[in-house]
Each structure stands twice: as C-alpha cells, then as structure tokens.
Amino acid sequence: MTFTPTDYKPYDFANRRHIGPSPSEMEEMLKVVGVESLDQLIDETIPAAIRQKEPLDFGKPKSERELLWHMRQVAKKNQVFTSMIGQGFYGTVTPSVIQRNILENPAWYTAYTPYQPEISQGRLEALLNYQTMVADLTGLEIANASLLDEASAAAEAMTMARRLSKSKANAFFVDENCHPQNIAVIETHAEPLGIEIEVGDPEAMDASRYFGAIFQYPGTYGHIRDFTAQIAALHEVGALGIVIADPLALTILKEPGAMGADIAVGSTQRFGVPMGYGGPHAAYMACRDSMKRAMPGRLVGVSVDSHGHRALRLALQAREQHIRREKATSNVCTAQALLAVMASFYAVFHGPEGLKAIAQRIHRKTVRVARALEQAGFTVEPEAFFDTITVEVGPLQGVIFDEAARQRINLRKVGRTKLGISLDETTRPATIERLWSAFGIHRRDDDFTPEYRIPDALQRTSEYLTHPVFHMNRAETEMMRYMRRLADRDLALDRAMIPLGSCTMKLNAATEMMPLSWPEFSQIHPFAPADQVAGYTELIEDLAEKLCQITGYDAMSMQPNSGATGEYAGLLTIRAWHRSRGEGHRNICLIPVSAHGTNPASAQMAGMKVVAVKSAPNGDIDVEDFRRKAEEAGDNLAACMITYPSTHGVFEETVREICDITHEFGGQVYIDGANLNAMVGLVKPGEIGGDVSHLNLHKTFAIPHGGGGPGMGPIGVKAHLAPFLPGHPMTDGRPGAVAAAPFGSASILTISWAYILMMGGAGLTQASKVAILSANYIAKRLEGAYDVLFKGKGGRVAHECILDTRPFADSAHVTVEDIAKRLIDNGFHAPTMSWPVQGTLMIEPTESETKGELDRFCTAMLAIREEIRAIEEGRMDAENNPLKNAPHTVEDLVGEWNRPYTREQGCFPPGAFRIDKYWPPVNRVDNVYGDRHLVCTCPPMEAYSEAAE
Incomplete structure (x- = not known):
C-alpha cells in the first residue's frame, strides 16, 4: 500500500486553528461575493498604488507545540529572583481559584467593554465590587472602574485637580518622596499643558503657590506621614490635595479621606496581580462625591431595567472623548478591567480580616528585618514605616547589593550609599535569613512579636469592606460558583461572535495565553537588572523587529500600555521632533471629523490645537478641505491624524495625497492603527506616508480585551523620530515617560509574539485577506435588506462595513438601539452603534469567525429586518413588538405574557440556539435613571432581594 501526499497540515496554526473559514467555506463565500479568488477581491478592495511590494517572511511558522517549546527556552533566560525593589511593584500571591477561573x-x-450592559452584568458586578473596595479603603465616596497604571493615574489626578481647583495658580506641587516613575509621567503630562511642576519636601510646601499637590503614601523610601496639615493648607487657598496610596497599606494605615484628601490614586497590583515585568495592573482613582462628574475613566453605576429590577451599567462620561472630542478632559477610553476584576475577587477571597492580616504580617516581617539590621550597627530609615526601609551602608553599597544578588534577592540602590528594602506577601522566613546574610548577619528568623513601627495617630480606626459580598463564605466551592454565576451573566467571545466595528474581537488562542502565567514571565519586577531579563529582552527586541517589518517603520516603543496612550505618545514624539528643529510653534493638528474620539482628545492633551476636516459625501476625507486647512495652518501645521483603512471601512484612494499635503506644509502624518487588521501583509503604513502609528496589540495582534482592558498600544516611527520616543527614569533617564514601566504591560507581549510566531508572514497576510472577505460576505448577504453606507471605488468594503439603519426610525420607529438589543435575543453582541455615523451599525466579523457563525449572524439580521418590515406594513404593533421589548429574559418567558406576539417569536428568534441559548439576566437598562440616581458602590443587600422580587 502506498500513501498519496496531501497538502493538509494538521499543525498549521494559521489555516487550521486561527482562521475560521475552511478552504471550502472560503470558496463558497467568494462565490457569494462574486469573485473568482481571494486575490481578486483584494485587488478590487485595496488601491494598487499602496500595496506593499515584498511579502512578509518570518521564516517557517511554528506549530502550537513548537511555539510552547520555544517560549520555554526563552523563558529560561529570565531569572526569577526575590524582588525587594518595591517602588510600586511587589510580589503577591494569586489565589489559584482566581488564576484558573x-x-x-x-x-x-x-469579553468586550460593557457598553451593552444587559449582556455584561457579571463583569459589571465584579467592577462594582472593585469600586466599593477602593472607596472603602481610601475613605472617599466615589471610585472609578480602574485606570491604566499608578503613574498615569497620578497624572490624570493632576489635570483633574487643575479643572476643579479654585486657585488661580499654575503650579503643581509633587512630593519628592513619590516614586520616580510617577514624577516622570506627571512631568510628561504637565509640560504640553503649560503646568509648572515643583518637586519638594511636603514639610516646606507653600500651599498658596499651587492649584494642587500630590503626596506618596507610603513614600518611595518607606516614610509614612500624615498629610492632614498640608491638605488643610491647600484647602484654605482653594487648592486640592491628592494622595497616591498603597491600598494594602490602607488596611492598617490612616486612610486619605481621613486626612481630608480630595483625590486618591494608586495601584491594586498587590491584590493578587503578578508583577509581570511591569503590567498589566489596575490603577484606581477615588474622589469626593462632588467631583465625580470630572473623574476620568469608566464608572459603573446602579440603575434599573425596564421591569424596575436592579441593573448595572457604565455611567456618566463612559466615552466622553467620543462626545466632546478636542474638548475632552482625558483621552482615557479603556481601563484594566480584567485586572480590576482579579483585584476585586482577591478582596472577596480574603475579606477585610484577611487583607488586614496580610498587611500586618508584612509589617511584622519588615520590623524584624529592620531590628536585626539596627542591632548589627546599620542605620535604618525611616523611624515609622509600613513595608519599606532604607539602610545606610556607605561604601559597602555595591558589595552588599551584589551579595544579595548572589542570594537571589534584588535590592534597590538609593543614591550612592543606601539600599532600599521592600517586603511583601511572598516574603518567607528563609528569604529574610538570606537577606540578612547579604548584610553579614547570620541568625535565624525567630518568630518574635515585634513592636509596631506605625505611630498611633497613623493607625487606621475606621471600618472597611463591610458589604456582605466581602463576608461571603470563603469555601472554594462558594468562590468558584460565585465566579461562574457572574461569568454566566455575560456574553463573551467564548459564546458567540462579537462583530464590533473597529475593535477586532478575534480569536485569543489558548496556546498564546499559556506563557502569561509562567513564573519566568509573571514574577519579574520591571526594574530588575538587565542581566536577569535576557528572555524578555529577546522577546521585546524580536517582536519590535517584526512589528517594524509589518508596518514599514524603523523603530518601535513598547511603553504605551493602551491605544490612547499610544496616540498621546506618538503626538508627543512629533512635538519633540518639531521643537528639536526650532519649530516648537507648530501646534495645529488636522483631524477628520470621522476620526476616533480619542484622536482629538490626545491632540489637545499633547498641547495641540485641533482643526477638524470635513468628510466627502462618500465618506472619504474631503481632500480640498484638507488642503485648505493645511494652507491656513501653514508654518504652524504640526501633524494630521488619520485612520487607515478609514473609519468608514474603506481603503481611500487619496491617502498618499493626504500624506503629501501634510509633508508639503512641514507636518507629520500620524496613522491610527485601529484598523491594521485589514493591512498586515498587504499595506505598510510607514510606506504610504505615515511617520508614526500606534498599534492596538489587543486588536490586531490577539491580546484579549478582558472586558475593557488590558491593552497595549506600542508606537512605530520613521527613523527621524526615533530619538524622540518615550524615555523612562529607570532605563535611559530621558524625558517623555508615558507609563509606569519601561515596556508598559510587558507580560502580555508574550501573547502577540506567540501569535506572530505561529501565524508566520503568510498566515498574517491570509488573516488580513480573510477579514476583508468576511466583511464583504456579510455586506453581500445583507444586500437588499440593509444599505451599506460606504464602499470603495471597486464597490468593496475593507474589513468592516457600516449598515444604515437610520431609515427605520422614520418607517417603523425602530432605532439602532432596538436592533442592538434584539440581537441579544439572537445570542449576539451588537456591532458598534452610532459611530462613526449616528444611527448606524458598524460590523467587523474578523478572520477567525467560521462561515457558520457568519451565516448565523446574517440570519439574525435578516430576521430583524423582517420584523421591521412587519411594523412598516402594520402587521406588528409599532410599540409593543419584539424589537421594542428586547432583550427578553427567562422571567419574561415564564411570567405573564400579554404581548401581541408569541413567546417563540420573542425568545427564540432565528439565529438563536435552542439548547444553548444565552439568556440575558436583565431587561433593557434605563440609562437616564442611572445617571439621575447615581450609585457607584455596592448597594445594601436588600436591593438584591428587592430585585429578585
């Protein structure tokens, strides 16, 4: 018997695992679209003049098994030392039930960001727990659902204080005991806005000179101070007081609210979230109730659904930058939702008693270390501390530092004669003995009961985490079931396609995710010595090189830890380049009206004046208006910001002309990378005129969205801009830091690297082609039922299409929201609503959805159109119909039914699964009620029982 060779490759990740449609399914889809081949479709979609000349080639792509073996070899090059560096990053224990579940x-x-609250009740409850935890620990009334990291949260607090302060001063005071990275990011944000930063001793602060001040608690060298007097002095002159506080320390230390603080920020990293070489970690912000409408980021609030039952939603300015654009006070449109969820469950897991016990144990260990050092003749500072001390060692600094490293312990060098030591939850008695050994002290860590080194006046006396959720039975069975119950309330990518335009909710493959939890990647401090992070260095350098090859740029910065931060960093890079050439007066940024709302918000934060450019009737940038605005800007033109393919889902023919006009008047071209999933392997932004782009790794390069974060937004630049990329105080010491860690949320770079290594150049290119095929397939299948608003010159859409649902508002009183909520009954997350055009749906299917799922979605959309037609023709009531009453819950199904359509029609529409149907836990949420009756912490348990009734 002989074997016939086959082209089938069972281990081919790209075409057998990542790309959804099979080759035979693609053939069927191509027939529907009306082309002979995938290449013909691409030729009809993308202008020939901008196609890249050479194919991507990264060598042979790795199978999943090969990838994991390769990642293991790289991981082994990282050395996992015990970190006692501190400085805002600490060892922590992630409870296994949280890690796995x-x-x-x-x-x-x-999961995606909870903009559709009816299908997000689980993660919204977890985030509400997070807000309650933060509000309780800080002693302030309101907390948001997380920010990116502590340093950028501190900067956001500064600009928030400037907006709210009654002081006419333009200077901002920064405690010299703040962590260096916090000071650096504050300075980065202040400079373009003309805010004067003064770093100094809080004891010597003259409050009358500032609109606000920020203090670190505990300080970077271990000091714990009561800032009540300083904050009172600020209040006397109308200024605001901000405290950067360690939430674990706040379980035993006097809370910022008790000091009179107006705003508190910090990181919840040590609540079970690994260091991960810098992230991702959930920062927090809390403030007084009167300030809540000025607070940046997301806020989870309690509202009611259409039956009056308790329901959660994002409240207030959830996407203010999309509404206010260049007038937005912040460009934050994302959070660290997954990490905030982890931190909230850590608090639920331990409860207030458990958290306090952890903090007390850390403090006792620190006191034991300090006492032994003092007895050995070393001078230990400060006198009062929580978990960090600074030891004067004189000329022995290098010797002790190196000896500690031989004991596999990393200490922090402070100046030339001191060493910093921070202890944490993971510190064991044997670790303390090794530490002492490095100082020449040879003794056992006898478990004596040391005295507190926290003054009575600084010890916390108030209660916290009193809500019953933090006192639930902590048996793992109960914890596991609580996590499952919340997960079951949500609709994530593991249940159905999430066809969000401009958000690229593609497969996040299990193999890509696995290395994230390995200790060689997760337990590394971001400021660990370079010789201990050879694996990370190899990963980051190779990923940067591959991203440069993909984009056509010459250099890449991995520091920005979100897309919005990438925009901001890219514009600051452009600004710094102009200033280096003596053209600091250039401050005008041209932005099409169709651009992402974060674009104008980022531009104003970077000190630029935004000038809007009109759209042509076909949705393209109006080239004549663009040229006119560029001419008017003249020597003041700094940049333009464009998205390519356009926000309208089209490869515009005039993109090179736009870039040429910008360069003609001395500006730089910023290309938003949100839609890069249609370009990889086909078009390089750096070759069509782009000078800088941010890349949403959480979109194009497979990092999952996590319910609204984490993300990564590294920026690629042409060679002339490379010297002006963000610096960092802990690496090169250059200015411009935009994140707390030098490489942002470094641990999730493992995901994108794995994705590229398994896809290979050809696989990445195929993914872009299939993403375009899938969008055109949906557009063709829905043709006649819905109008596609914008198409390219060849009659094709790019990787997404916009359906015009505005006519139905007149013909049937059906809104785009009605359609979105009805899709929930079909078992789908809605596409992007009302953006970039009000009253439309923007659909992006991605390349990883199978033909079967695409067809199920089309079936649902066509059925919805038939329901609209029934209303138009008078066969269905205009107000009491499945669209207006959507979504339908189990309670609707089993309760009294007085509707002019059947239960079958309402609850099991075409496209919905019969056996595995997703049931939303609440009916349509009342947004107006939620904003008028804003509750942002866990309501009393009676509210839950009332909702059940």
Whole structure:
C-alpha cells in the first residue's frame, strides 16, 4: 500500500486553528461575493498604488507545540529572583481559584467593554465590587472602574485637580518622596499643558503657590506621614490635595479621606496581580462625591431595567472623548478591567480580616528585618514605616547589593550609599535569613512579636469592606460558583461572535495565553537588572523587529500600555521632533471629523490645537478641505491624524495625497492603527506616508480585551523620530515617560509574539485577506435588506462595513438601539452603534469567525429586518413588538405574557440556539435613571432581594 501526499497540515496554526473559514467555506463565500479568488477581491478592495511590494517572511511558522517549546527556552533566560525593589511593584500571591477561573478563563478574558450592559452584568458586578473596595479603603465616596497604571493615574489626578481647583495658580506641587516613575509621567503630562511642576519636601510646601499637590503614601523610601496639615493648607487657598496610596497599606494605615484628601490614586497590583515585568495592573482613582462628574475613566453605576429590577451599567462620561472630542478632559477610553476584576475577587477571597492580616504580617516581617539590621550597627530609615526601609551602608553599597544578588534577592540602590528594602506577601522566613546574610548577619528568623513601627495617630480606626459580598463564605466551592454565576451573566467571545466595528474581537488562542502565567514571565519586577531579563529582552527586541517589518517603520516603543496612550505618545514624539528643529510653534493638528474620539482628545492633551476636516459625501476625507486647512495652518501645521483603512471601512484612494499635503506644509502624518487588521501583509503604513502609528496589540495582534482592558498600544516611527520616543527614569533617564514601566504591560507581549510566531508572514497576510472577505460576505448577504453606507471605488468594503439603519426610525420607529438589543435575543453582541455615523451599525466579523457563525449572524439580521418590515406594513404593533421589548429574559418567558406576539417569536428568534441559548439576566437598562440616581458602590443587600422580587 502506498500513501498519496496531501497538502493538509494538521499543525498549521494559521489555516487550521486561527482562521475560521475552511478552504471550502472560503470558496463558497467568494462565490457569494462574486469573485473568482481571494486575490481578486483584494485587488478590487485595496488601491494598487499602496500595496506593499515584498511579502512578509518570518521564516517557517511554528506549530502550537513548537511555539510552547520555544517560549520555554526563552523563558529560561529570565531569572526569577526575590524582588525587594518595591517602588510600586511587589510580589503577591494569586489565589489559584482566581488564576484558573478569572485570569485563565476565556469567559472573562475574551469579553468586550460593557457598553451593552444587559449582556455584561457579571463583569459589571465584579467592577462594582472593585469600586466599593477602593472607596472603602481610601475613605472617599466615589471610585472609578480602574485606570491604566499608578503613574498615569497620578497624572490624570493632576489635570483633574487643575479643572476643579479654585486657585488661580499654575503650579503643581509633587512630593519628592513619590516614586520616580510617577514624577516622570506627571512631568510628561504637565509640560504640553503649560503646568509648572515643583518637586519638594511636603514639610516646606507653600500651599498658596499651587492649584494642587500630590503626596506618596507610603513614600518611595518607606516614610509614612500624615498629610492632614498640608491638605488643610491647600484647602484654605482653594487648592486640592491628592494622595497616591498603597491600598494594602490602607488596611492598617490612616486612610486619605481621613486626612481630608480630595483625590486618591494608586495601584491594586498587590491584590493578587503578578508583577509581570511591569503590567498589566489596575490603577484606581477615588474622589469626593462632588467631583465625580470630572473623574476620568469608566464608572459603573446602579440603575434599573425596564421591569424596575436592579441593573448595572457604565455611567456618566463612559466615552466622553467620543462626545466632546478636542474638548475632552482625558483621552482615557479603556481601563484594566480584567485586572480590576482579579483585584476585586482577591478582596472577596480574603475579606477585610484577611487583607488586614496580610498587611500586618508584612509589617511584622519588615520590623524584624529592620531590628536585626539596627542591632548589627546599620542605620535604618525611616523611624515609622509600613513595608519599606532604607539602610545606610556607605561604601559597602555595591558589595552588599551584589551579595544579595548572589542570594537571589534584588535590592534597590538609593543614591550612592543606601539600599532600599521592600517586603511583601511572598516574603518567607528563609528569604529574610538570606537577606540578612547579604548584610553579614547570620541568625535565624525567630518568630518574635515585634513592636509596631506605625505611630498611633497613623493607625487606621475606621471600618472597611463591610458589604456582605466581602463576608461571603470563603469555601472554594462558594468562590468558584460565585465566579461562574457572574461569568454566566455575560456574553463573551467564548459564546458567540462579537462583530464590533473597529475593535477586532478575534480569536485569543489558548496556546498564546499559556506563557502569561509562567513564573519566568509573571514574577519579574520591571526594574530588575538587565542581566536577569535576557528572555524578555529577546522577546521585546524580536517582536519590535517584526512589528517594524509589518508596518514599514524603523523603530518601535513598547511603553504605551493602551491605544490612547499610544496616540498621546506618538503626538508627543512629533512635538519633540518639531521643537528639536526650532519649530516648537507648530501646534495645529488636522483631524477628520470621522476620526476616533480619542484622536482629538490626545491632540489637545499633547498641547495641540485641533482643526477638524470635513468628510466627502462618500465618506472619504474631503481632500480640498484638507488642503485648505493645511494652507491656513501653514508654518504652524504640526501633524494630521488619520485612520487607515478609514473609519468608514474603506481603503481611500487619496491617502498618499493626504500624506503629501501634510509633508508639503512641514507636518507629520500620524496613522491610527485601529484598523491594521485589514493591512498586515498587504499595506505598510510607514510606506504610504505615515511617520508614526500606534498599534492596538489587543486588536490586531490577539491580546484579549478582558472586558475593557488590558491593552497595549506600542508606537512605530520613521527613523527621524526615533530619538524622540518615550524615555523612562529607570532605563535611559530621558524625558517623555508615558507609563509606569519601561515596556508598559510587558507580560502580555508574550501573547502577540506567540501569535506572530505561529501565524508566520503568510498566515498574517491570509488573516488580513480573510477579514476583508468576511466583511464583504456579510455586506453581500445583507444586500437588499440593509444599505451599506460606504464602499470603495471597486464597490468593496475593507474589513468592516457600516449598515444604515437610520431609515427605520422614520418607517417603523425602530432605532439602532432596538436592533442592538434584539440581537441579544439572537445570542449576539451588537456591532458598534452610532459611530462613526449616528444611527448606524458598524460590523467587523474578523478572520477567525467560521462561515457558520457568519451565516448565523446574517440570519439574525435578516430576521430583524423582517420584523421591521412587519411594523412598516402594520402587521406588528409599532410599540409593543419584539424589537421594542428586547432583550427578553427567562422571567419574561415564564411570567405573564400579554404581548401581541408569541413567546417563540420573542425568545427564540432565528439565529438563536435552542439548547444553548444565552439568556440575558436583565431587561433593557434605563440609562437616564442611572445617571439621575447615581450609585457607584455596592448597594445594601436588600436591593438584591428587592430585585429578585
């Protein structure tokens, strides 16, 4: 018997695992679209003049097994030392039930931002728990649902204080005991806005000179101070007081609210979230109730659904930058939702008693270390501390530092004669003995009961975490079931396609996710010595090189830890380049009206004046208006910001002309990378005129959205801009830091690197082609039922299409929201609503959805159109119909039914699964009620029982 060779490759990740449609399914889809081949479709979609000349080639792509072996070899090059560096990053223990059921569970990590609250009640409850935890620990009334990191949260607090302060001063005071990275990011944000930063001793602060001040608590060298007097002095002159506080320390230390603080920020990293070489970690912000409408980021609020039952939603300015654009006070449109969820469950897991016990144990260990050092003749500072001390060692600094490293312990060098030591939850008695050994002290860590080194006046006396959710039975069975119940309330990518335009909710493959939890990647401090992070260095350098090859740029910065931060960093890079050439007066940024709302918000934060450019009737940038605005800007033109393919889902023919006009008047071209999933392997932004782009790794390069974060937004630049990329105080010391860690949320770079290594150049290119095929397939299948608003010259859309649902508002009183909520009954997350055009749906299917799922979605959309037609023709009531009453819950199904359509029609529309149907836990949420009756912390348990009734 002989074997016939086959082209089938069972281990081919790209075409057998990542790309959804099979080759035969693609053939069927191509027939529907009306082309002979995938290449013909691409030729009809993308202008020939901008196609890249050479194919991507990264060598042979790796199978999943090969990838994991390769990642293991790289991981081994990282050395996992015990970190006592501190400085805002600490060892922590992630409870196994949280690691497996949250961090490693696709029900949690593949969810999208909860803009559709009816299908997000689980993660919204977890985030409400987070807000309650933060509000309780800080002693302030309101907390948001997380920010990116502590340093950028501190900067956001500064600009928030400037907006709210009654002081006419333009200077901002920064405690010299703040962590260096916090000071650096504050300075980065202040400079373009003309804010004067003064770093100094809080004891010597003259409050009358500032609109606000920020203090670190505990300080970077271990000091704990009561800032009540300083904050009172600020209030006397109308200024605001901000405290950067360690939430674990706040379980035993006097809270910022008790000091009179107006705003508190910090990181919840040590609440069970690994260091991960810098991230991702959930920062927090809390403030007084009167300030809540000025607070940046997301806020989860309690509202009611259409039946009056308790329901959660994002409240207030959830996407203010899309509404206010260049007038927005912040460009933050994302959070660290997955990490905030982990931190909230850490608090639920331990409860207030457990958290306090952890903090007390850390403090006792620190006191034991300090006392032994003092007895050995070393001078230990400060006198009062929580978990960090600074030891004067004189000329022995290098010797002790190196000896500690031989004991596999990393200490922090402070100046030339001191060493910093920070202890944490993971510190064991044997670790303390090794530490002492490095100082020449040879003794056992006898478990004596040391005295507190926290003054009575600084010890916390108020209660916290009193809500019953933090006192639930902590048996693992109960914890596991609580996590499952919340997950079951959500609709994530593990259940159905999430066809969000401009958000690229593609497969996050399990193999890509696995290395994230390995200790060689997760337990590394971001400021660990370079010789201990050879694996990370190899990963980051190779990923940067591959991203440069993909984009056509010459250099890449991995520091920005979100897309919005990438925009901001890219514009600051352009600004710094102009200033280096003596053209600091250039401050005008041209932005099409169709651009992402974060674009104008980022531009104003970077000190630029935004000038809007009109759209042509076909949705393209109006070239004549663009040229006119560029001419008017003249020597003041700094940049233009464009998205390509356009926000309208089209490869515009005039993109090179736009870039040429910008360069003609001395500006730089910023290309937003949100839609890069249609370009990889086909078009390089750096070759069509782009000078800088940010890349949403959480979109194009497979990092999951995590319910609204984490993300990564590295920026690629042409060679002339490379010297002006963000610096960092802990690496090169250059200015411009935009994140707390030098490489942002470094641990999730493992995901994108794995994705590229398994896809290979050809696989990445195929993914772009299939993404375009899938969008055109949906557009063709829905043709006649819905109008596609914008198409390219060849009659094709790019990787997404916009359906015009505006006519139905007149013909049937059906809104785009009605359609979105009805899709929930079909078992789908809605496409992007009302953006970039009000009253439309923007659909992006991605390349990883199978033909079967695409067809199920089309079936649902066509059925919805038939329901609209029934209303138009008078066969269905205009107000009491499945669209207006959507979504339908189990309670609707089993309760009294007085509707002019059947239960079958309402609850099991075409496209919905019969056996595995997703049931939303609440009916349509009342947004107006939620904003008028804003509650942002866990309501009393009676509210839950009332909702059940």
